[in-house]
Amino acid sequence: MIKLSLKLNKTAFELIVEEMKPLSQILYEDLQVDIPIRKCENNIYRNSLAILDNEPVLSSLIPAFKLQGKTITTFNAFMQTAHYRNIRRTYDSLNIEPCPNCYQTTTLIIESLLLKAKTKRLDNKMDDFSKKFLTKALEEDSKKQIDFNSAEKEFSINPCNCLTSQELYTILLKALEDRIKRRVL
Numbered sequence: 001m002i003k004l005s006l007k008l009n010k011t012a013f014e015l016i017v018e019e020m021k022p023l024s025q026i027l028y029e030d031l032q033v034d035i036p037i038r039k040c041e042n043n044i045y046r047n048s049l050a051i052l053d054n055e056p057v058l059s060s061l062i063p064a065f066k067l068q069g070k071t072i073t074t075f076n077a078f079m080q081t082a083h084y085r086n087i088r089r090t091y092d093s094l095n096i097e098p099c100p101n102c103y104q105t106t107t108l109i110i111e112s113l114l115l116k117a118k119t120k121r122l123d124n125k126m127d128d129f130s131k132k133f134l135t136k137a138l139e140e141d142s143k144k145q146i147d148f149n150s151a152e153k154e155f156s157i158n159p160c161n162c163l164t165s166q167e168l169y170t171i172l173l174k175a176l177e178d179r180i181k182r183r184v185l
Contacts (some may be wrong), residue, residue: 006067008033017064023050023072024059033074049105049157050074056105056112056154073103083111086182091155096167102160109154110172111117116150117176 002019015030027033050059051073078084098106127164
């Protein structure tokens with residue numbers, strides 16, 4: 001057993017749990033977070049994607065001992081944010097949307113990539129702020145903020161093939177452009 005301190009959806013918690021207990025069970029059993037039931041062949045299990053310190057993770061694969069001091073965001077909490085509304089607007093404007101089976105997973109992966117782009121953007125401040133207002137320069141700047149190899153790895157967490165790679169990157173770049181224009185990134 002270990003004493004665990006973590007933040008879930010901006011609320012601090014202290015728990016005593018088995019050190020190998022997966023995050024999915026901690027969320028469902030100890031913190032009463034509703035986690036969707038998934039079916040895989042003949043097995044039924046609870047699993048979901050969560051954002052753990054800005055990284056998307058499958059909650060069933062993260063043991064308790066790796067959660068000490070971490071910040072976890074679930075999809076339900078994320079839906080209450082302006083960043084979720086940004087991604088929702090992007091889906092609507094492009095008329096491209098993940099299927100109901102992977103909507104939560106894909107949306108959280110996109111958010112994770114946008115958070116990384118924000119960090120990269122803060123690390124590499126642009127000298128010419130007028131680029132933000134020039135469409136072509138904005139598009140080029142957006143592309144520089146996304147690590148496409150990292151994006152491909154993160155998108156591979158989701159086994160659903162309802163969207164092509166091109167559609168996923170289009171959504172990602174459009175959401176990033178929108179955040180830059182709105183000055184929230």
